[in-house]
Amino acid sequence: METTASLRHALLTDRHRTLTGLYQRTFPMVRRHVQQHGGSAQDAKDVFQDALVIFYEKAVGETLVLSASVSTYLVGVSRNLWRRELARRRQQPLTGLTEEHAERLPELESAETSAALSVLDYVEQLGERCKSVLLAFYYFQQPLEQIARTHDYRSVRSATVQKFKCLERLRAAVRTLFAHDFAR
Amino acid sequence: MRPALKRLQLIERHLLGHPTATEAAAWQVQLFTDPELATDTEAQHLLYQGLQLAGRKQLRQELDLIHAQLAGTARRQRWLQAALHAVRRVLPQALRR
Numbered sequence: 001m002e003t004t005a006s007l008r009h010a011l012l013t014d015r016h017r018t019l020t021g022l023y024q025r026t027f028p029m030v031r032r033h034v035q036q037h038g039g040s041a042q043d044a045k046d047v048f049q050d051a052l053v054i055f056y057e058k059a060v061g062e063t064l065v066l067s068a069s070v071s072t073y074l075v076g077v078s079r080n081l082w083r084r085e086l087a088r089r090r091q092q093p094l095t096g097l098t099e100e101h102a103e104r105l106p107e108l109e110s111a112e113t114s115a116a117l118s119v120l121d122y123v124e125q126l127g128e129r130c131k132s133v134l135l136a137f138y139y140f141q142q143p144l145e146q147i148a149r150t151h152d153y154r155s156v157r158s159a160t161v162q163k164f165k166c167l168e169r170l171r172a173a174v175r176t177l178f179a180h181d182f183a184r
Numbered sequence: 185m186r187p188a189l190k191r192l193q194l195i196e197r198h199l200l201g202h203p204t205a206t207e208a209a210a211w212q213v214q215l216f217t218d219p220e221l222a223t224d225t226e227a228q229h230l231l232y233q234g235l236q237l238a239g240r241k242q243l244r245q246e247l248d249l250i251h252a253q254l255a256g257t258a259r260r261q262r263w264l265q266a267a268l269h270a271v272r273r274v275l276p277q278a279l280r281r
Binding site: 015020024027045049115116117119120124131138139161170171 | 227231237239241247250254
């Protein structure tokens with residue numbers, strides 16, 4: 001069984017390969033379950049990808065607790081997400097979730113969500129390089145050594161400075177949007 | 185680093201780092217002496233939330249790509265198996281001629 005530390009390392013060093021392996025091993029089990037319980041292949045894809053996002057964030061954030069293999073974890077989370085979705089569609093109260101895999105993506109408060117969504121638009125408008133550096137550090141949680149290497153910065157210090165320059169650009173762009181909130 | 189970047193770094197350490205008790209106490213003093221610090225901190229917190237959403241969006245796009253690649257591979261394998269099956273059915277008849 002993979003340890004959470006080895007999974008984290010694999011995700012940080014080769015995300016595409018690691019996720020492809022997990023996808024290949026686990027998605028057929030999730031698809032079978034969802035299709036046997038009233039869902040479509042598209043439903044299966046949606047819940048499985050939600051489960052993978054939860055898994056990724058917990059693994060790199062070092063809050064993942066595995067009591068079985070990662071595939072078992074992903075199937076468990078997907079099953080619960082699908083049960084939740086079915087209850088939502090049928091407008092029924094939710095019962096019988098297994099505690100262990102009752103994971104959800106942390107959601108923002110609705111007021112925060114609309115503001116964060118506006119920031120998201122500005123992230124998309126940053127240049128490709130700035131966006132890549134910021135997401136690599138703040139979301140994908142790659143170490144600055146790796147970011148410096150993959151983005152051709154001469155040193156970790158250069159990468160650090162560049163990261164803050166990009167954050168400054170994002171803040172300046174967002175400031176025009178929320179001028180009344182952030183007025184200085 | 186420029187002072188403006190150092191300020192971003194200071195706020196980041198407060199929001200994302202693990203400040204010591206001494207640093208936390210110093211932060212309280214700074215909040216008192218720097219009236220703009222609270223607003224700047226709130227703004228930076230919002231940036232991190234936006235980046236979280238942007239990251240999830242990118243991860244979803246990467247997962248869609250993986251899904252499409254695996255589906256394409258599976259389709260090719262099914263096609264190849266069907267082609268081999270058809271060849272096996274035809275081959276003995278051809279050899280008999």
